[in-house]
Amino acid sequence: MKTKDWFTDWFNTKYYHILYKERDNSEAQLFMKNITEFIGLKKAAHILDLPCGKGRHSVFLNSLGYKVTGGDLSENSINAAKNYENDSLKFKVHDMRAAFKNKYNAVFNLFTSFGYFEDDQEDILILQNIKNGLTSNGFFVFDFLNAVLVKENLVEEETKSVDNITFHIKREITNGFILKHISFFADGENHSYTERVKYLDLEKMTSYLEKVGFTIEHIFGDYHLKTFDAKNSNRLIIVAK
Numbered sequence: 530m531k532t533k534d535w536f537t538d539w540f541n542t543k544y545y546h547i548l549y550k551e552r553d554n555s556e557a558q559l560f561m562k563n564i565t566e567f568i569g570l571k572k573a574a575h576i577l578d579l580p581c582g583k584g585r586h587s588v589f590l591n592s593l594g595y596k597v598t599g600g601d602l603s604e605n606s607i608n609a610a611k612n613y614e615n616d617s618l619k620f621k622v623h624d625m626r627a628a629f630k631n632k633y634n635a636v637f638n639l640f641t642s643f644g645y646f647e648d649d650q651e652d653i654l655i656l657q658n659i660k661n662g663l664t665s666n667g668f669f670v671f672d673f674l675n676a677v678l679v680k681e682n683l684v685e686e687e688t689k690s691v692d693n694i695t696f697h698i699k700r701e702i703t704n705g706f707i708l709k710h711i712s713f714f715a716d717g718e719n720h721s722y723t724e725r726v727k728y729l730d731l732e733k734m735t736s737y738l739e740k741v742g743f744t745i746e747h748i749f750g751d752y753h754l755k756t757f758d759a760k761n762s763n764r765l766i767i768v769a770k
Contacts, residue, residue, distance in 0.1 A: 536645055539722040540603045544715060546583070547692050557640075558589050560672070560752035565593060567747075567754060568668050568768060574634035577662065580642050584610030584620060590637075591618040598633070600625075625655045629662035636663060639672045644727030649737075652727065657741045663770075669743060671767040675750070676730045677759045679707060702728060731757070731765060743769040 539545050570576070572594040578587040581599030583606045591597045591613075600623030601607050610620040623629075636659045646652050659669055680702055687698040699710040709724040729737075731748065738745060746769060749755060750762025757765060 534645065535723055535725055537602060539711075539724065540582075540601075541605050542720075542722075543605075544694070544713070544720060545722075547694060548689070548696055548711070550691065552585075554585060554589075556752055557586060561586060561589050561593065563752065563754050564670055564766075564768070565590070565595070568635070568670075570595070570635055570668070575631075577629070577631075577633040577636045579623065579625060579636060579638055579659075581610060581620065582606050582640075584613055586637065586639050587618060587620070588613045591615070598631070625658065626651060628658050631662070632664045633662055633667060634664050635668040635670060637670045637672075639670075641672070641674045641726060643671070643673060644729050645725065646727075653737055653740055656737055656743065660741045660743060667770070668746075669767075669769045671734070671765075671769065673729060673734070673765045673767075674707075674726070675757075675759065675762050675765045676707065676728045678762065680728075681760070729765075731759065734765065734767065738767070738769055745769050 575596045575598070576590055578590065578597060578599045580601040581587050582601055584599050587597045587599035587610065596617040599610055599620040602622065602624050604622055607620050607622050614620060638659070643655070644652055663669065683700055683702065685700055689696045689698060694713050694715045696711055696713045701708050705728050706725050707728055710721070711724065712719070712721040714720070735745060745767055747767070748757040749764070749766040750757035751764050755762070
């Protein structure tokens with residue numbers, strides 16, 4: 530029986546990066562441009578990208594002129610991201626459940642990187658750490674899947690071949706979690722992992738944010754910053770202070 534959290538294992542494997550290697554950077558970059566302009570983030574601002582993975586958002590934010598720190602629990606991801614470091618772009622291994630030493634003008638939590646934990650209190654602790662890690666007028670940008678739309682359009686089974694690996698994917702929503710079971714044969718053995726994020730709709734996320742003293746300023750439904758519509762929007766994007 531695995532004792533580690535699912536994300537500690539899965540995000541640290543090369544297979545995670547193989548499966549998701551075709552992620553659309555142009556869409557991510559459009560979002561970064563749009564959201565930083567919308568909130569009026571000055572070029573001297575220091576942004577924390579948490580968790581940052583291999584740093585694709587961090588690198589682009591830095592190219593826009595911002596000082597950026599990327600934090601992630603995966604040592605493999607951070608080691609890869611460190612190749613991009615410069616005077617105003619740094620990466621470090623960091624668990625979101627641990628408090629920050631610095632204060633940031635903005636904290637970005639992107640690409641559905643929240644709601645991993647069984648206990649609500651752990652998710653709320655992360656939000657408290659983020660709140661405590663912001664300057665007095667700092668922004669929290671939260672980018673999550675739209676749980677309502679996922680539920681309505683759940684693809685229960687799917688097969689995806691990438692780099693000669695056939696990934697078998699099964700999805701379900703159970704006990705308040707959206708589960709994605711991934712199994713495949715590679716490097717001479719069978720592998721199986723389950724991604725698990727909490728079913729967080731706007732109402733539940735609002736209650737989380739309010740618990741730690743955040744005020745929601747704006748809610749968007751996609752990377753073009755269109756108004757959020759629970760039935761049709763691809764994303765749930767919240768800007769809070």
